[in-house]
Amino acid sequence: MSAPSRRGKDTTLDPDAGVRPDPSLPPVALTEEQKVKDGRWTPMKIILWVAIGLIGGLGWTMLAIVRGETVNAIWFVFAAVATYLIAYRFYSKVVEKYLLRPDDRRATPAEVKQDGKDYVPTDRRVLYGHHFAAIAGAGPLVGPVLAAQMGFLPGTIWIIVGVVLAGAVQDYTVLFFSMRRGGRTIGQMARQELGKIGGTAAIIASLLIMLIIVAILALVVVNALGESPWGVFSVSMTIPIALFMGLYLRYLRPGKVTEVSIIGFILLIAAIVAGGWVAETAWGQEFLHLDRTVIAWGIIIYGFIAAVLPVWLLLAPRDYLSTFMKIGVIVMLAGAIVLVRPEITVPAVTEFALEGTGPVFAGPLFPFLFVTIACGALSGFHALISSGTTPKLVEKERQTRFIGYGGMIMESFVAIMALVAAISIDQGIYYAMNASAAATQGTVEGAVAFVNSLGIAGVNLTPEMLTSTAAAVGEESVVSRTGGAPTLALGLAHIMQQALGGPAMMAFWYHFAIMFEALFILTAVDAGTRVARFMLQDSIGAWVPKFRDVSWRPGVWITTAVMVAGWGAILILGVTDPLGGINTFFPLFGIANQLLAAIALAVVLTIVARRRDFRGLWIVALPLAFITVVTTVASFHKIFSPVPAVGYWAQHTAFKDALAAGQTSFKAAKTPEAMEAVVRNTFVQGTLSIVFLVLALIVITTSVLAAIRAFRTTEVVDHQDPYVPSRRFAPSGLIATAEEKEIQAQWDALPAEKQPVRGH
Numbered sequence: 001m002s003a004p005s006r007r008g009k010d011t012t013l014d015p016d017a018g019v020r021p022d023p024s025l026p027p028v029a030l031t032e033e034q035k036v037k038d039g040r041w042t043p044m045k046i047i048l049w050v051a052i053g054l055i056g057g058l059g060w061t062m063l064a065i066v067r068g069e070t071v072n073a074i075w076f077v078f079a080a081v082a083t084y085l086i087a088y089r090f091y092s093k094v095v096e097k098y099l100l101r102p103d104d105r106r107a108t109p110a111e112v113k114q115d116g117k118d119y120v121p122t123d124r125r126v127l128y129g130h131h132f133a134a135i136a137g138a139g140p141l142v143g144p145v146l147a148a149q150m151g152f153l154p155g156t157i158w159i160i161v162g163v164v165l166a167g168a169v170q171d172y173t174v175l176f177f178s179m180r181r182g183g184r185t186i187g188q189m190a191r192q193e194l195g196k197i198g199g200t201a202a203i204i205a206s207l208l209i210m211l212i213i214v215a216i217l218a219l220v221v222v223n224a225l226g227e228s229p230w231g232v233f234s235v236s237m238t239i240p241i242a243l244f245m246g247l248y249l250r251y252l253r254p255g256k257v258t259e260v261s262i263i264g265f266i267l268l269i270a271a272i273v274a275g276g277w278v279a280e281t282a283w284g285q286e287f288l289h290l291d292r293t294v295i296a297w298g299i300i301i302y303g304f305i306a307a308v309l310p311v312w313l314l315l316a317p318r319d320y321l322s323t324f325m326k327i328g329v330i331v332m333l334a335g336a337i338v339l340v341r342p343e344i345t346v347p348a349v350t351e352f353a354l355e356g357t358g359p360v361f362a363g364p365l366f367p368f369l370f371v372t373i374a375c376g377a378l379s380g381f382h383a384l385i386s387s388g389t390t391p392k393l394v395e396k397e398r399q400t401r402f403i404g405y406g407g408m409i410m411e412s413f414v415a416i417m418a419l420v421a422a423i424s425i426d427q428g429i430y431y432a433m434n435a436s437a438a439a440t441q442g443t444v445e446g447a448v449a450f451v452n453s454l455g456i457a458g459v460n461l462t463p464e465m466l467t468s469t470a471a472a473v474g475e476e477s478v479v480s481r482t483g484g485a486p487t488l489a490l491g492l493a494h495i496m497q498q499a500l501g502g503p504a505m506m507a508f509w510y511h512f513a514i515m516f517e518a519l520f521i522l523t524a525v526d527a528g529t530r531v532a533r534f535m536l537q538d539s540i541g542a543w544v545p546k547f548r549d550v551s552w553r554p555g556v557w558i559t560t561a562v563m564v565a566g567w568g569a570i571l572i573l574g575v576t577d578p579l580g581g582i583n584t585f586f587p588l589f590g591i592a593n594q595l596l597a598a599i600a601l602a603v604v605l606t607i608v609a610r611r612r613d614f615r616g617l618w619i620v621a622l623p624l625a626f627i628t629v630v631t632t633v634a635s636f637h638k639i640f641s642p643v644p645a646v647g648y649w650a651q652h653t654a655f656k657d658a659l660a661a662g663q664t665s666f667k668a669a670k671t672p673e674a675m676e677a678v679v680r681n682t683f684v685q686g687t688l689s690i691v692f693l694v695l696a697l698i699v700i701t702t703s704v705l706a707a708i709r710a711f712r713t714t715e716v717v718d719h720q721d722p723y724v725p726s727r728r729f730a731p732s733g734l735i736a737t738a739e740e741k742e743i744q745a746q747w748d749a750l751p752a753e754k755q756p757v758r759g760h
Helices: 032-038 043-064 074-100 124-135 139-150 152-180 186-225 229-252 257-279 282-288 292-308 315-340 351-355 365-372 381-386 397-423 427-434 444-453 463-472 485-499 503-541 553-575 581-610 614-640 648-660 672-712 738-748
Strands: none
Touching: 032 738, 043 074, 043 152, 074 152, 074 315, 074 397, 074 614, 124 315, 124 381, 124 397, 124 503, 139 152, 139 186, 139 351, 139 365, 139 397, 139 427, 139 485, 139 581, 152 186, 152 365, 152 381, 152 397, 152 581, 152 614, 186 229, 186 292, 186 381, 186 485, 186 503, 186 553, 186 581, 186 672, 229 257, 229 282, 229 315, 229 503, 257 282, 257 315, 257 503, 292 503, 292 553, 315 397, 315 485, 315 503, 351 365, 365 581, 365 614, 381 503, 381 581, 397 485, 427 444, 427 463, 427 485, 444 463, 463 503, 485 503, 503 553, 553 581, 553 672, 581 614, 581 672, 614 648, 614 672, 648 672
């Protein structure tokens, strides 16, 4: 742990001093004059940004004001992309100027501690892919799909505005401050900045919240693959494909990332096509038509193995492949929306948003929209990645804006595309797919009766609509395929078949989407388990130092087994929940994730306040205050609401009383065993809700008190690592500027022995 240092010791008054620390080498950073020259406004730039602003304004006007019976999906794309571009060009630079002030003259931990394993200077474009693959799990796919029951407008506003002011700010600031502190985790930074009480609460909360997050991610995969031989075969094949890619990169063709990614993509398409053939065979139906509990145990075993295997063998190649797939599919879907221009018939705001009695999940728009759509707008899970592997790989400080802020913007775009896909299908089919099996009885007839009983304007579901939809996508049924992934897959297939292939390609596009989603989610499951294991090893290491040695295999196996057992137990509870696991557990997932975001923002607030950067404190304080209110109100709803559909303890008491009265069935639970399962699950959920809220409020209160103390003193406290001059150069953004290209050319002209070593 470094001692507190006073800011200003490691730099000179001359802003251009140190750009060439070694006279025999080219500059390591742009001068202030070069930065100004690169950022100078020209007539063409002004015209371009005015055009972007007008397109964005038109998109928002069509969505929020000039909407009629239907709205064209193209306006979602225009409003989102224009807002993202403006936010990245202008607001992220406000964050950079007032809070972070990156300095490329300063060596990053990847350069100072370069060891070829954890600390490796990595090309910014490759690192962007690594980072995006790690943060983009099931959240941006599932949350918007579930929140579609509230209408398209509230979710759209939160996804886009939330990421600009909150989500991207959190990811960017956590990444930067972790990088300045040698790549420390959010828990380590909390312990350093908030002291023993606040730091311990942050570490415990982070570990417990990770269990919920990974369990719900796995539950989404289970619900997508249950009773689907095609999906089980195709997704299972991603594991040997990833292993092959790891061995290929390690031994056959080291460093050939593009080559192996193309091979992997071709193998994935082959796995999807072969899945259709296998699903039609007798042995495919016999051996791959799996119960959801069996699939859950398979994912638990997979999670343990994937987390203890060397990172190069499974996790890294899956990241390579999933990054191409994730970004490629989302861009392809956006292009198809622009080409097809589907009309959206879902209302801007539904009656379920106002009444809080939706069939997908219960609760009013405020606060449940903001916890249902977590990833894509603001996600605490990202703070673990931004303070985990990524800060140890950053090559130059100014790249953190592109990786941190830019990476989160891309995830937000994923969420918008997921929302559009969900609202593009028939509303009746949407509710039949996302209502729990307890409501629909799991049958076509039950689903039709339930959906039509909701009294939704313009919805008249028929059995033929459900059976024909299932046949079109090559599945036995689409009823109660909860979790968001099947709905998104159907929406994507519905749009893509209009652009490419026609109705005959519906089944291919549906299972292509399931594969795409599984790559998203399984990457987060194994990466999340690995990060959780690191956190537990570090925590136990405070008492048993041997556990901090990540090469000590018994410690790795023990801590991995503990974390997998934790999220695996919650996964089994969700799979066997009579009320529909995703319907009851996802609000807890959303609340836990947003509480973790509040903890991360509280740590950042403390760091900024103790550095006395009060001019920019509002940038962090605004999203922290908002998400603290949201999560506290949501937690109070889940803990204290007397409505069983909303409150965990109300539901717990209702079923417990029914059992005590000798009833053999109650509401959706048709057997005493099912009633006992509801009692058990609601006890777990209610207890975790209380624990998460108490721990988060301890951290937030400690942070606010630390900020107040910092305001009252003149002392500047900054725990960043000592200044070390850099001896390498790299551009800061996706595309190098003219000035950066000029300096890069000087470095490229150096003899090989003077070239800096770069990993990946």
